[in-house]
Amino acid sequence: MSSIGTGYDLSASTFSPDGRVFQVEYAMKAVENSSTAIGIRCKDGVVFGVEKLVLSKLYEQGSNKRIFNVDRHVGMAVAGLLADARSLSEVAREEASNFRSNYGHNIPLKYLSERVAMYVHAYTLYSAVRPFGCSFIFGSYDQDDGPQLYMVDPSGISFGYWGCAIGKAKQAAKTEIEKLQMKDMTCRELVKEVAKIIYIVHDEVKDKAFELELSWVGEVTNGKHELVPKDIRVEAEKYAKDSLEEEDDSDEDNM
Amino acid sequence: MLEESSEPGWLSEEVKTGTTIIAIEFDGGVVLGSDSRVSAGETVVNRVMNKLSLLHDKIYCALSGSAADAQTIAEMVNYQLDVHSIEVGEDPQVRSAATLVKNISYKYKEELSAHLIVAGWDKRGGGQVYVTLNGLLSRQPFAVGGSGSSYVYGFVDAEYRKAMSKEDCQQFVVNTLSLAMSRDGSSGGVAYLVTIDEKGAEEKCILGNELPTFYDQ
Numbered sequence: 001m002s003s004i005g006t007g008y009d010l011s012a013s014t015f016s017p018d019g020r021v022f023q024v025e026y027a028m029k030a031v032e033n034s035s036t037a038i039g040i041r042c043k044d045g046v047v048f049g050v051e052k053l054v055l056s057k058l059y060e061q062g063s064n065k066r067i068f069n070v071d072r073h074v075g076m077a078v079a080g081l082l083a084d085a086r087s088l089s090e091v092a093r094e095e096a097s098n099f100r101s102n103y104g105h106n107i108p109l110k111y112l113s114e115r116v117a118m119y120v121h122a123y124t125l126y127s128a129v130r131p132f133g134c135s136f137i138f139g140s141y142d143q144d145d146g147p148q149l150y151m152v153d154p155s156g157i158s159f160g161y162w163g164c165a166i167g168k169a170k171q172a173a174k175t176e177i178e179k180l181q182m183k184d185m186t187c188r189e190l191v192k193e194v195a196k197i198i199y200i201v202h203d204e205v206k207d208k209a210f211e212l213e214l215s216w217v218g219e220v221t222n223g224k225h226e227l228v229p230k231d232i233r234v235e236a237e238k239y240a241k242d243s244l245e246e247e248d249d250s251d252e253d254n255m
Numbered sequence: 256m257l258e259e260s261s262e263p264g265w266l267s268e269e270v271k272t273g274t275t276i277i278a279i280e281f282d283g284g285v286v287l288g289s290d291s292r293v294s295a296g297e298t299v300v301n302r303v304m305n306k307l308s309l310l311h312d313k314i315y316c317a318l319s320g321s322a323a324d325a326q327t328i329a330e331m332v333n334y335q336l337d338v339h340s341i342e343v344g345e346d347p348q349v350r351s352a353a354t355l356v357k358n359i360s361y362k363y364k365e366e367l368s369a370h371l372i373v374a375g376w377d378k379r380g381g382g383q384v385y386v387t388l389n390g391l392l393s394r395q396p397f398a399v400g401g402s403g404s405s406y407v408y409g410f411v412d413a414e415y416r417k418a419m420s421k422e423d424c425q426q427f428v429v430n431t432l433s434l435a436m437s438r439d440g441s442s443g444g445v446a447y448l449v450t451i452d453e454k455g456a457e458e459k460c461i462l463g464n465e466l467p468t469f470y471d472q
Contacts, residue, residue: 101358103347103350103355104348104353104354104357104392105350105351105354108343110343110344111342144378
């Protein structure tokens with residue numbers, strides 16, 4: 001557990017003596033409390049996987065989605081406070097829409113993630129508002145630029161990745177992701193691996209039921225971001241469950 | 256002797272670039288051409304104006320209609336493209352430049368009277384020509400505009416062939432301008448040419464006596 005702020009952590013407009021803004025760090029803790037989301041970029045697309053914990057049997061299946069469409073060619077997977085994430089998805093949608101209206105073409109993902117990061121960062125400067133308590137992963141596919149993957153965190157920075165994970169099991173997920181040779185894989189192969197990773201990092205003891213949300217964008221979808229079709233998702237989940245039964249605890253992997 | 260105080264026409268008439276402008280795509284770039292006459296009523300106020308205006312390194316536009324309106328639109332878009340290209344970190348697309356011009360032309364369509372043809376090269380789409388008349392946006396293999404264009408529609412429609420080379424396109428543009436300038440009272444002077452490809456933009460000026468001549472010239 002990191003040090004307690006004691007007095008320097010009451011507002012985002014205060015630095016601590018050792019140069020930290022505690023409110024932003026607390027916001028990142030909120031992300032770490034949420035269940036895991038991962039995004040991986042392969043040679044012809046991007047795949048998202050989210051471990052969506054089901055807190056009650058009364059929930060309708062497929063409700064409380066954590067993967068959003070920002071534009072036709074851009075998808076966004078989130079972890080953290082879902083309400084914050086929803087409002088930011090509206091911000092991202094507006095940015096993408098205004099860009100298309102002004103410049104006549106799809107928004108480049110790097111630019112979109114920088115604009116959203118700038119917005120998130122603005123909320124870390126003042127004591128009148130609190131920082132956003134969510135991280136998100138943006139993914140897109142474009143014929144000329146290829147697949148792109150960017151992550152934005154509550155401090156307001158954005159980085160480009162080949163694979164990234166956010167949420168409670170992000171360390172374990174990162175380890176699994178690093179084992180993959182994603183640059184040589186296609187989306188169809190990757191979907192199965194993403195499902196497998198989510199199943200691996202899911203904690204059966206602490207959290208019980210979960211729904212796997214899978215989405216992709218790439219050559220296989222003609223550049224459109226959409227949820228993975230049911231039959232492919234079922235196949236991926238089967239692959240994930242079978243792999244878990246074979247292996248002991250994911251140390252020896254199939255490389 | 257008492258005289259009616261009549262000011263010279265060029266003080267009261269709106270300054271128009273009664274013009275001929277043309278742009279054409281070829282595989283790997285575009286050629287833009289224009290005449291150089293600026294008239295205010297019956298007076299020629301500038302006989303050597305370059306109506307091909309730079310929007311970005313490899314995107315130019317051809318001005319026609321009201322000189323002030325057209326120049327202002329071109330300056331505004333030049334500024335917006337500079338900012339945009341720095342923000343996205345790469346050269347802007349021709350489509351972006353054309354959309355910016357179109358947005359201004361459409362929003363202020365009642366107040367403005369200018370038509371800009373936007374043409375250039377970008378790495379995604381190669382050479383592209385866009386027409387933005389009255390606030391529409393349309394990509395075409397070639398486009399003509401200005402008062403002189405009416406006289407040469409027949410010529411361009413008959414002479415245009417697909418897949419012309421860069422040199423053929425340049426000759427096509429020069430021939431069209433020469434014919435229009437000789438028939439349209441509001442077009443004349445010299446011919447300006449800009450050829451844009453992957454390597455950059457090359458400007459050229461062809462003096463009146465060097466233009467090709469046709470029947471009756």
